[in-house]
Amino acid sequence: MIVHRITDWIGTRKRFILPLLLAALLLTVFFSRQEGGRASGVADSVSGPKIIVLNYHKVDRMNHPLSIPPADFEHQMAFLAQNGYHTITPHELYMAFTDGGDLPTNPVLITFDDGYADNYTYAYPILKKYGLKGTIFVITSLLDKNYPGYLTWGQAAEMDASGVISIESHTVTHGSLTDLTDEQIRYELTEAKHSIEQRLGKEVEFLAYPTGAYNLHIASLVREAGYKGAFTVRNGNMDRATNLYAIERVPIFQTPDTFASFLERLKFVPLFEQIGWNKH
Numbered sequence: 001m002i003v004h005r006i007t008d009w010i011g012t013r014k015r016f017i018l019p020l021l022l023a024a025l026l027l028t029v030f031f032s033r034q035e036g037g038r039a040s041g042v043a044d045s046v047s048g049p050k051i052i053v054l055n056y057h058k059v060d061r062m063n064h065p066l067s068i069p070p071a072d073f074e075h076q077m078a079f080l081a082q083n084g085y086h087t088i089t090p091h092e093l094y095m096a097f098t099d100g101g102d103l104p105t106n107p108v109l110i111t112f113d114d115g116y117a118d119n120y121t122y123a124y125p126i127l128k129k130y131g132l133k134g135t136i137f138v139i140t141s142l143l144d145k146n147y148p149g150y151l152t153w154g155q156a157a158e159m160d161a162s163g164v165i166s167i168e169s170h171t172v173t174h175g176s177l178t179d180l181t182d183e184q185i186r187y188e189l190t191e192a193k194h195s196i197e198q199r200l201g202k203e204v205e206f207l208a209y210p211t212g213a214y215n216l217h218i219a220s221l222v223r224e225a226g227y228k229g230a231f232t233v234r235n236g237n238m239d240r241a242t243n244l245y246a247i248e249r250v251p252i253f254q255t256p257d258t259f260a261s262f263l264e265r266l267k268f269v270p271l272f273e274q275i276g277w278n279k280h
C-alpha cells in the first residue's frame, strides 16, 4: 500500500523529479570542475596535513601562460620562504608516506615538468637563494640530443648533486602513455629511469606522466618499473590518503597578475573538500 502510494506520488510528479535529478547531476559535475576557493586551514585528522605540490614548466621572460617571468618566480619563492612553507623532496614525501617519516609544517613540493634550460638559468639560483628545494622531471631523449633550450646532462647532474634539485623522470620521449602499447610504455618508463640513474648515480623514484595522461593500468606499469610514485596534472592537494601513483598538483601560470594568481592557487582546495566531502 505504502509502496503504491510512493509510486503514485512519483508518477504524478515525474515531470518535475526527472529534470530536478538532471539539474542536480549537472550542478555536481559543474562544481566538481570548478577551481579556486580558499583553504580551510584545518587539516583532516585522519589524512594528516595537506601537502601542496606546485607545478611549473618554464621560468623565463616568454609571453606564455606556462612561462613564469624570473622576477615573478622570485617573488613567489620569497613568499614561500617568508611565510612558513617548507619544501620537501619526492624522497622525503615517500618516506613520510611509507616509513612514518616526519613532514615539516606547511609542506610544499615545487615541481618543474619537461626540463627546460631556464630551470637551470633562473629557477635553480633562486631556489638556492631562498633555501628551497625543487624537483625537475626530465625527458631523457632531449638530454641525450643536447636539444636547444633544454637542460644538458651536466646541468642536471650539477643541480641534483647540490641537493637543491631532485632530477626525476618524465619518460624518454614525452609520448602520452595512454597512446602507447604496453611494450612501448615499459620502454619509456624503464629506459628513462635507468638512463638518469646511470648518468647521475642516484635512484630515480618518481615519474610525472607526460601530458598528465594515465589510467589504473598505466599506474600499475609505473609501479612494476620500480617507481615509487607518479605525479598527474589533475588539480588538487595531497595528504596521507592520496594514492602515490596519482598525486595531484596545482599548476602555476603566468597571468595578468601572476602573483595574485599564485596566492589564490596556493590556497586552492577542491570544492568538494571545502564543503566537507572527502574524495577518498
Ligand SMILES: [Zn+2]
Residues within 6 Å of the ligand: 113, 114, 170, 174, 210, 211
Ligand atoms: Zn611535460
